[in-house]
Amino acid sequence: MSLFSHHRSDTSIGIDIGTTSVKAAVLQRTLGGSFKLVNYGLIESVGSMEHFNNAIQSSSSRALDSDLVSYLKFLSQKLKLSAHTPAFASLPSFTAYTTLLEVPVMDKRQMGAVISEKAGVYVPVPLNSVTLDWIVLGTKKIGDQVVQEILLVSIPTEKIESYVKIFEAAGLRLAGYEIETISLARALGRNEEKPVLVMDIGGRSSSFVVTKKGLALFSGQTDFSSGSLTQALATGLNISLARADMLKRRTQIIGGAGEHELSTILIPIIDVIITEADRIRKGFEAAFGESVAGVLLAGSGANMPGFADYLTKKMGLPVQTSNALQSLHYPSELEPFVAELGTTLPTAIGVALKGFF
Template sequence: MPALNHFGLDIGTHSLKAVQLSGSSEQPGFVAAGQIPTPPHTVSAETEESVEALAATVKTLHKEARITTNKVVAALPESQIFTRVIELPPLSAAETRHAISWEAEQYVPIPMSEVRLDWQVLGKTVAGDKMEVLLVAAPIILVERFIKTIKAAGLTVVGLETEITAVVRSLVQRSEGAPTTMVVSIGASTTDLSIVTGGRINFTRSIATGGVALARGVAQELGFELDQATEYMKTYGLDATSLEGKVMQAIKPVFDVIVNEIRRSLAFYATKHPDLPVKRVVVTGGTAKLSGLVIYLAEAIGLEVQIGNPWEGVSLPSSIAPKLEEEGTSYAVAVGLALKQETK
């Protein structure tokens, strides 16, 4: 199996994260990691200035984190791509390729000439008369912008994949015998949901609500500036006993939007896979460590909830292990990208 010889780059709306590992995906060794704030409004902007600003920041991160390779596997933001599990009749590989293009037109709201398609056959449906296929459509303009940005930083793109694919690799696929798991990744601007059975992604959904929306709720309710509201949100979160529960009451209506989407997703999945019920929820992302979040979510959905640890199985240097473990939820995508094994 080829050795890992690239680094993972997670270009988030709030921060950029980079992780480099050595060895193999089964026995990874730590090389380097770091994160740096993302220049405001650069990830979704299509201007030349935004590309240059983002590229300069990637270059700075590469240097400051002491990454030793120029090869990059990066993640495309879930909110800007189209991912869906579709059902097709049993087909040959050639027939599937033709059918995918036709099916994608039904679900992707932009012309097929403007996207790059990828797919993975997951297996048969419960009834056994159809097969499930994970369909991913990425706008070409988005792919080209990411490649251009990374090249402008003096680096070489060796792979692009979705954030959900990377998170599932770092948090679920390395755990042998893991039960059917829902992964909830709460980022700055979106929350991405996925359900994983037998190491394969069987369901995905992206919600346009994340940490920034929660902080805005605190700002509006308590009359704070957004920066101060963010600090209060991180400190007191969904803990009903802190500050007389004022921060929790400000966050709750927004967080319940996420909770309701989780409930709906679990109910939909249960109709498709009644024989493989979700047994646990793993939470990750920069907003995952809010005080009281695990207990609140567990009580709301009636399932075991745990914080994901992407560093599990990775030997970290003792000097930086506490900091990296504390920030672990922020690194889940980048670790997953760093673990991507080349197929040869």
């Protein structure tokens, strides 16, 4: 099964298997060719708050297959998912190796051989242990030569085989998969004519991707996350993780009277996340010769009070909170929840959209 396989259908299920939660989005193609969110679901891992190390998967631990099967079965039951509807899964960025390649313009047959040869240089593990694929990002001129810019993606074959078995055990048909940054770019960057940096501040890791016109152009990841902020508050103030999470959600990054102590705990970790985001921005600008025009915030840390303003000050870029539902139709009863869903579901929506392209 190709990493970037295409399965045409009028309905598509997107499954975002993260570090502390599993999210699902069910999309339908309308008669007019647009897309509608017809259902969604989210399940948090048991004990993910009070037991910081109890993640579904992380860069230092493997996913627990039995747990994932249970979570997917639960979502499938609640959302009444059909085994006949194609499902598409996102994989965390830390499971994959990605790199940018420049190759001469050539046909697909030649490109496959050239990229396989180059992959042996850039992929830091034996090629027989990974599944390779690539996306053509565009062309650029270097001197008198026109070259194609290629995003090379390699995912451990063991990981893919594990996902296939998990979905089969859960009664779902896995039709395709991709890394989460590609899904994020598709969900949030389809209408962006200029490059924007998406920062997905998750529960146990944060992902970054520069996107334009829905393509994932340059990406990265760090283990510093929303959960890191919660852990720091809990340790620094000697309080429970649940109490720390509540404080984090209502504390201004630049604290006023009575919040200075909290700010001094939060800011060093936030600055580490911003430093990594800025590294991705500069890496993109050096590789592509274009400037990032702005920042879109997603994930559980996107709505921290004052975060957008602080980020604008630190990076000198306009910052907005993402809204993955902006270009979708959805039931009117979801209107009160759009702001939250817009930052929670981008990856699930993005990988569901894969089924239509």
